[in-house]
Amino acid sequence: MTDIFTHWTPAITADWATKPVSLTHTLHTSPLFSDAALAGLIDRYPRGQYGLIHTGGQTEKRRWQSGEIGKMPGKDVIDLIGQGDRNGQGRMWLNLRHVTDVDPAYAELLDQMFSEIASHTGDLGTIKRSMGILISSPGARVYYHADMPGQALGQIRGRKRVYVYPAKAPFLTPEGLENIATGGLELDLTYDPAFDQHATVFDLEPGQMLHWPLNCPHRVDNYDVLNVSFTVEYLTPAIRRHQIVTAANAVLRRHLGMQPKAATLDGPSYWAKAALNAGVRRSGLLAKASSKKPASFVLDSSAANGIRPLDAGSQS
Numbered sequence: 001m002t003d004i005f006t007h008w009t010p011a012i013t014a015d016w017a018t019k020p021v022s023l024t025h026t027l028h029t030s031p032l033f034s035d036a037a038l039a040g041l042i043d044r045y046p047r048g049q050y051g052l053i054h055t056g057g058q059t060e061k062r063r064w065q066s067g068e069i070g071k072m073p074g075k076d077v078i079d080l081i082g083q084g085d086r087n088g089q090g091r092m093w094l095n096l097r098h099v100t101d102v103d104p105a106y107a108e109l110l111d112q113m114f115s116e117i118a119s120h121t122g123d124l125g126t127i128k129r130s131m132g133i134l135i136s137s138p139g140a141r142v143y144y145h146a147d148m149p150g151q152a153l154g155q156i157r158g159r160k161r162v163y164v165y166p167a168k169a170p171f172l173t174p175e176g177l178e179n180i181a182t183g184g185l186e187l188d189l190t191y192d193p194a195f196d197q198h199a200t201v202f203d204l205e206p207g208q209m210l211h212w213p214l215n216c217p218h219r220v221d222n223y224d225v226l227n228v229s230f231t232v233e234y235l236t237p238a239i240r241r242h243q244i245v246t247a248a249n250a251v252l253r254r255h256l257g258m259q260p261k262a263a264t265l266d267g268p269s270y271w272a273k274a275a276l277n278a279g280v281r282r283s284g285l286l287a288k289a290s291s292k293k294p295a296s297f298v299l300d301s302s303a304a305n306g307i308r309p310l311d312a313g314s315q316s
């Protein structure tokens with residue numbers, strides 16, 4: 001099998017997990033990411049396992065709706081996303097979540113990726129890993145947010161600018177991270193354009209992948225071209241504990257008025273927090289805020305702009 005990471009340098013190994021690093025990969029040349037393979041994948045993707053988001057045109061920032069692919073062939077779905085806002089119909093992105101669960105060929109690829117990473121950094125000890133494929137319109141944006149799992153973002157086609165910010169205040173506050181850990185909307189992090197001076201900025205081209213330290217806030221601007229990217233997420237025992245402690249801290253802060261200390265990852269404090277977290281989840285005290293919206297449109301080749309609104313569940 002061809003190597004995925006062909007130009008790994010000692011500097012990447014030295015900076016891994018402490019700084020954002022840019023890697024060279026070969027996935028854009030893999031048959032699994034050809035236009036035909038992606039179209040076929042969309043055709044057979046299980047309903048409910050993908051996210052299809054439509055955002056308004058330039059004047060309607062931060063407005064988005066969730067939709068379904070319907071019967072539109074995968075090839076046409078990609079073409080439609082590729083048109084972007086050129087006809088004023090707004091932008092779209094399709095997230096083929098957990099493609100590694102849908103097709104074992106991608107899981108094999110991800111296994112190879114982690115074994116190559118391990119050969120350079122030492123075994124990360126992942127207990128969970130997954131890959132998703134993101135197909136997004138020219139000019140589409142992902143707003144400032146942070147995620148709980150370990151993460152990487154790779155480019156297959158098109159070009160995007162990625163801004164990665166330090167995982168500490170003021171870029172990421174303890175309250176902001178607690179909100180994410182308890183299932184709040186990731187977009188609730190406060191963004192200030194002045195943060196950009198402290199961002200590491202990458203123009204991601206096909207054959208490049210970024211990996212950043214845990215919880216680093218980031219935002220993404222597509223250039224004016226169809227983008228195909230892949231996302232990698234992973235959990236290690238330490239990341240999972242960090243997640244549990246952060247969620248428990250949210251309870252201490254919000255419901256008991258305490259000022260919790262930063263995460264302690266072992267010892268009695270950790271286990272007390274883990275128990276608290278489990279209890280709270282059972283009691284429903286922290287209702288998991290869902291970022292899922294009911295579908296308000298379906299793709300339809302016969303409809304104007306290829307989008308047909310659905311009556312029920314219209315959202316703004």
Ligand SMILES: [Fe+2]
Nearest residue numbers: 145146147218
């Ligand atoms: Fe993200």
